[in-house]
Amino acid sequence: MSSNTIDSSSAISPSKLADWLKLLEQRHAKEIDMGLDRVMQVKQKLGIHYDCPVIMVAGTNGKGSTCAMLEAILLQAGYKVGLYSKPHFLDFNERARINGIPVGDELFVDTFQEVEAARGDISLTYFEFTTLAICQLLARQNLDVVILEVGLGGRLDAVNVIDADVAIVTSVDIDHVDYLGDTREKIGFEKAGIFRSGKVAICSDPQAPQSLIDHAQAIGADLRLFGRDFNYNGDKQQWNFGGRDQRRNSLAYPSLRGANQLLNASAVLAALEALRHQLPVGAQEVRTGLVMVDLPGRFQVLPGRPTVVLDVAHNPHAAATLAQNLDNMGFHAYTYAVFGSMLDKDIAGVISHMKAKVDHWCICDLPLPRAASADHLAQALEVAGVLEDKEHSLQKFSSPEDAYAFALSKAGENDRIVVFGSFLTVAGVMRARRNASS
Structure with missing residues (x-):
C-alpha cells in the first residue's frame, strides 16, 4: 500500500x-x-x-x-x-x-x-x-x-x-x-x-x-x-x-x-x-x-417521556410514510415538530403530508449553504395554511439543537416530539442528546 x-x-x-x-x-x-x-x-x-x-x-x-x-x-x-x-x-x-x-x-x-x-x-x-x-x-x-x-x-x-x-x-x-x-x-x-x-x-x-x-x-x-x-x-x-x-x-x-x-x-x-x-x-x-436489526433515524422511537421520534423523512414519499406511522401510534395530546430541510427538496410536498399531524412547529436553520432557512420554512408553512392560535404555534431557531431544546421544554409527558426533514436535522438532535448524556 x-x-x-x-x-x-x-x-x-x-x-x-x-x-x-x-x-x-x-x-x-x-x-x-x-x-x-x-x-x-x-x-x-x-x-x-x-x-x-x-x-x-x-x-x-x-x-x-x-x-x-x-x-x-x-x-x-x-x-x-x-x-x-x-x-x-x-x-x-x-x-x-x-x-x-x-x-x-x-x-x-x-x-x-x-x-x-x-x-x-x-x-x-x-x-x-x-x-x-x-x-x-x-x-x-x-x-x-x-x-x-x-x-x-x-x-x-x-x-x-x-x-x-x-x-x-x-x-x-x-x-x-x-x-x-x-x-x-x-x-x-x-x-x-x-x-x-x-x-x-x-x-x-x-x-x-x-x-x-x-x-x-x-x-x-x-x-x-x-x-x-x-x-x-x-x-x-x-x-x-x-x-x-x-x-x-x-x-x-x-x-x-x-x-x-x-x-x-x-x-x-x-x-x-x-x-x-x-x-x-x-x-x-x-x-x-x-x-x-437496528437503524438509527428511521422512525426511531426513543424510550422515555415525552415520546421522541427521529425520522430522516426529507421528501413527500417518506413524509407520507412518516405520517401514516404517526397515525399508528397511541394517543398523544400534542405533537411538536423539529423540522429542517434542504432548499432543493419539495418542502411544500413534505409539509402537505405532515401539517395535519403537527400542533407546534419548531423550524430551524441547518449548517449547510444549500439548506432552507427557518424563514423560508416559515413562509412555506404559512402558504400551506398552517395557522398560529391557542392550540398551534410556529417558532424559528438557528439550529436543530435549539429547536429540540425548546420543544423538550414545552412538551408534556403525554406529548410527542417528531424530528424530521433531513439527516442533518436528526443528526443535530442526536448530537444534543449525546452531549446531554455525557
Whole structure:
C-alpha cells in the first residue's frame, strides 16, 4: 500500500481523519458532479475488485433499512460482511462497517492516502473520493459479501463503478429533480442504471416504472418484481415470504418500525434467494436477523417521556410514510415538530403530508449553504395554511439543537416530539442528546 505517497497535485497529506475530511470538503468546486468517467479512471488505477458477491441498493427511500436488514441477517448466518452506507449522523466512520463495527480512523487515513496517490490530477468530489476509498478498503478485507448503498440516483452515482451481482431498487419517487428528472419514469431509468447484464435485478416498488422494466430487459438483466416474482402476506403475529423458488414462513416482523418495512424485507429475502447457492441462509438466521436489526433515524422511537421520534423523512414519499406511522401510534395530546430541510427538496410536498399531524412547529436553520432557512420554512408553512392560535404555534431557531431544546421544554409527558426533514436535522438532535448524556 502506497500509504505515504502523494502526487504533485497536493502538497498536503493529513495524518488525521478529521483533517482529511476537511480537505476533501473544500477541494472540489461542486458538491455533486454527476458522471463516472473520473471515478472509473481512479478505480482502474487502484485496481478495485471483489472476490465475493456484491449487493447494491438504490431507491428514493428504504435504502438504509434494506442494507441494515441484509447486514443483520448475513451476520447471523456467520458471514464476514462489509457495508458502505451514507450519509452518517455523528461520525464519518459510520459509513463503513466490517462485521457491524465501524472502521477505525487509521484504516481510513491509509486508504485516503492511497486514493490521493492514484488520482493524479483527476479532481474528485468529497463523495467520489470517499466512495473510492471505502470500496478499496472493503475489497482488502477478505469478505464473504459486500453491501453497497447508492447515494443519488444510480446510473451516474460513484458507487456504480462497481458491478453488482444483485442490484436492488427499493422505491422510485420524485426527489433530486435537478439531477434525476421530474417524473417517476425518468427517475426509474436512472435507478435502473445499477442493473447489470445477466445479473439479478430486484425492484420492490409495487408500481415499478416501465422505464426500469424496459432497461432491465434491454440489457438482459434477470429482473424480479414485487407482486410478480416475489411477495408477502401475514397477520399481526407473523408474515410469510414467497419468491420464485423459495418460501419462508412464520417470520418475525422486522424490529425497524414503519409501514414499508415488509416491502424492504421482501427485497432482502428476494436477494438472498438469488444468492442462496453462494450464501445459504437458514430460516432461524433470517428470523433472528430481522428481530436484531437496528437503524438509527428511521422512525426511531426513543424510550422515555415525552415520546421522541427521529425520522430522516426529507421528501413527500417518506413524509407520507412518516405520517401514516404517526397515525399508528397511541394517543398523544400534542405533537411538536423539529423540522429542517434542504432548499432543493419539495418542502411544500413534505409539509402537505405532515401539517395535519403537527400542533407546534419548531423550524430551524441547518449548517449547510444549500439548506432552507427557518424563514423560508416559515413562509412555506404559512402558504400551506398552517395557522398560529391557542392550540398551534410556529417558532424559528438557528439550529436543530435549539429547536429540540425548546420543544423538550414545552412538551408534556403525554406529548410527542417528531424530528424530521433531513439527516442533518436528526443528526443535530442526536448530537444534543449525546452531549446531554455525557
